[in-house]
Amino acid sequence: MAPSTSQQQQGLADMVGGLLRDYDKRTPSRLKVVDAYLAYILFTGIFQFIYCALVGTFPFNSFLSGFLSCVASFILAVNLRIQVNPENKSQFAISPERAFADFLFCHVILHLTVMNFMG
Amino acid sequence: TAVIDHFHHAVGLDAGDHTTMLAWEVVDAEPLAGRRVGDDPAPVIFRGVGQTVDPGNELVMQVLSAESNAYSAFPADPIAAYPMAVGRATLLVTALQARNNARVVFSGSLDLFSDRFFRAPVLCSRCGTQYARSGNEAFATALGQWVCGQRGVVRVKSVTHHLVGGGGVGGGVGVALPEAYTINDHVHYEIEIEELRAGEWVPFEREDVQLDFHRIDPFVRKTLERRPVPGGGGRVVYATEFQLPDVIGVFKFLVEYRQPGFQFLRSQLDVSVVPYRHDEYERFILAAYPYYASAFSMMGGLFVFSFVFLYHRESKAKQE
Numbered sequence: 001m002a003p004s005t006s007q008q009q010q011g012l013a014d015m016v017g018g019l020l021r022d023y024d025k026r027t028p029s030r031l032k033v034v035d036a037y038l039a040y041i042l043f044t045g046i047f048q049f050i051y052c053a054l055v056g057t058f059p060f061n062s063f064l065s066g067f068l069s070c071v072a073s074f075i076l077a078v079n080l081r082i083q084v085n086p087e088n089k090s091q092f093a094i095s096p097e098r099a100f101a102d103f104l105f106c107h108v109i110l111h112l113t114v115m116n117f118m119g
Numbered sequence: 120t121a122v123i124d125h126f127h128h129a130v131g132l133d134a135g136d137h138t139t140m141l142a143w144e145v146v147d148a149e150p151l152a153g154r155r156v157g158d159d160p161a162p163v164i165f166r167g168v169g170q171t172v173d174p175g176n177e178l179v180m181q182v183l184s185a186e187s188n189a190y191s192a193f194p195a196d197p198i199a200a201y202p203m204a205v206g207r208a209t210l211l212v213t214a215l216q217a218r219n220n221a222r223v224v225f226s227g228s229l230d231l232f233s234d235r236f237f238r239a240p241v242l243c244s245r246c247g248t249q250y251a252r253s254g255n256e257a258f259a260t261a262l263g264q265w266v267c268g269q270r271g272v273v274r275v276k277s278v279t280h281h282l283v284g285g286g287g288v289g290g291g292v293g294v295a296l297p298e299a300y301t302i303n304d305h306v307h308y309e310i311e312i313e314e315l316r317a318g319e320w321v322p323f324e325r326e327d328v329q330l331d332f333h334r335i336d337p338f339v340r341k342t343l344e345r346r347p348v349p350g351g352g353g354r355v356v357y358a359t360e361f362q363l364p365d366v367i368g369v370f371k372f373l374v375e376y377r378q379p380g381f382q383f384l385r386s387q388l389d390v391s392v393v394p395y396r397h398d399e400y401e402r403f404i405l406a407a408y409p410y411y412a413s414a415f416s417m418m419g420g421l422f423v424f425s426f427v428f429l430y431h432r433e434s435k436a437k438q439e
Contacts, residue, residue, distance in 0.1 A: 030431050037424045044413050044420075051409050059407050066410030069417045077424075100428065107421055114414050119407075 034081045038074060045070035065117040072110050076103055122169040122209055122227065124189035126245040129164050132236075133244075136194040139166045141243055142211055144184035145258070148380030150271030151182055151214060152261055161254035162243070163211075164236045167228030170210040171203060180379050182224070182262065183212035214266070220382040224266045232259050271380045272315040273323060278386055280308040280372055283360050299391040301399070302365050308372055309358035310343065310386060322355040330359060331373040338364045343374075367394050 027035075045067060052063045083092055083099035092099075124140035133139040141162040145152040163183060169191035172179050184207050191204040204210070212231070215223045230236055237259070241250040264270040281297060283305040300306060308330060312323035332339035343357035363370075369391050376384040403411070 030428070033424070033427050033431055037420065037428075040420055041417070044416060048409060048413050055406060059404050062404065062407035062410040066407075066413040069414045073417050073421065100425075104425070111414075111418055114417075118411065118414060119404075 028086065031081060031085060034077060034084070038077050038081070041070055041074045041077065045074065059119065061117055061119050065114050065119070069110065069114040073107070076106050076110070079103070120168060120191050120203075121194050122165070122167065122185055122189055122191050122204075122211065123194060124186060126188040127162075127186045128244050129239070130242040130244050132164065132239055137244075138194055139164060140185065140189060141165070141241065142183050142185055144186065144207065146180050146182050146379060148180065148271075148378070150261075150380035151180065151265050152258065152380075160257070161241060161250040161252060163231065163255050163258050164239060164241065164253045165211045165228045166230045167211070167226070169204045170213055170225060170227055171208060172210055172213055178215055178217060180214045180216070181210050182214050183210070183258075185209040185211055212262070214262075216382070218383065222266045222268070224262060231255055265380070269315065269318070271382060273376070273382050273384050274313055274320070275374075275384065275386045276311040276313050276320075278308075278310045278372070278374075278388060280306055280388065280390070283307050296388065297390065299393050300363055301393055301395060302363060302367060304363045304392075305360060306363060307358065307360045308343075309346075309356040310374055311354065311356045312376075312384065322353070323357075325376075325378070327378075328357050328374060328376055331375070332361070332363070332370055333373045334366070334368045334370045337373075338366065338370070363392055367392050 048063070048067050048070065052067070057063060080099055080103045082088060083094065083102075084096045094102075121136075121138040122140060123137050125137050127141045128137040129139045129141055142165055143160075143162045145160075145163070165183070165185075169185070169189075172181060187206045189206060189209050190202040191209055192198050192202050211228065212224065212226045214225070217223075226232075232255070236253060237256040239253050239255075241248075241253050243249070261270065279296060282300070310328075310330075312328065313320040314323045315321075326342075326345060328343045330339075330341050330343055331337040339361050341359045341361055343359050345355055346358050348354040348356055369389060372386075372388040372390065374384070374386040
């Protein structure tokens, strides 16, 4: 017997709630800091994109520079999270400190490029 | 053949065949005719041969035309064919100014210039109007002066242009003329034109001199204003200010004055119009402020995040 719609909705809500609770319990707070940073970058990027869609693409290089700085920061932070996550220890031979140092180095290059392209 | 006008011949001078006729239709060119339209002058007495002119000829002026009742035919013979010239198209005196300003006058009548016609009182046959003296002397004097280069002679005395407020690439006020301007510049142009009157060069008086800012086609066309030169002792310049178009290229300041009776006047100055240099654009674009803000906020967020990440301790509940 297929579950009814209200049962499906209830099941969905249960699933999401369960996901959030599990996330809260199981992830180390260090990773939660990274996740908060990721959410901030995501929000900034979305805002920029909506602004560009409303106002138009002039000046396009500035839009690209700002938007891609968000995208690249997001990618670098995701990589940091992967490398720092204790569950992935078996796959990486580098320490969290080394991961963070790589993260900072890439950010230096990123922001140099962004400032150059901004115009 | 002769030009015959049965309605406008000069009573008293005419021999009976109505070839001594009167003409009022003088070209509207003050240097040529010595008078302007609107004056009420005496007619010109004419006895002679008529002319026609190719209407496509741009250089010929119809100085004196017959009235609409005139025609050109052999006076003694009956008219067998349509006359060569009829009505106002019958020209009595014509003038030609070539492109090099050489002047020629063709007159169908020598008697027009005679003392007898100069001094004769005029009585028009059918229209009945009377004049104490004919208009021949004034007309002939003006015409003679025109063809001999004493009237209607003009020249350009000086031309300058510069940025409004002075300056310009490669020149400025009081220095050599600028060779180049930037797009959207405001420039000032002035030209001084002189006319020969009674043997003296005096400032030109017409109000319809125009300037073209020209690159294959005119991008700007303005009528120049007559302005007295401040402290210049009666000198007058034709000047204007305008904004250059948002187009690059090699342009010319072109003044071409071609009015009947005056010499052909042309003044051309070439000038380049160049695009903005890289540092003449606006430095920060208002529409891009959100992007500037986001780039800096990324850097700021990174700074804050580094501190939080590095100095973070796992919460006590996890440390077991």
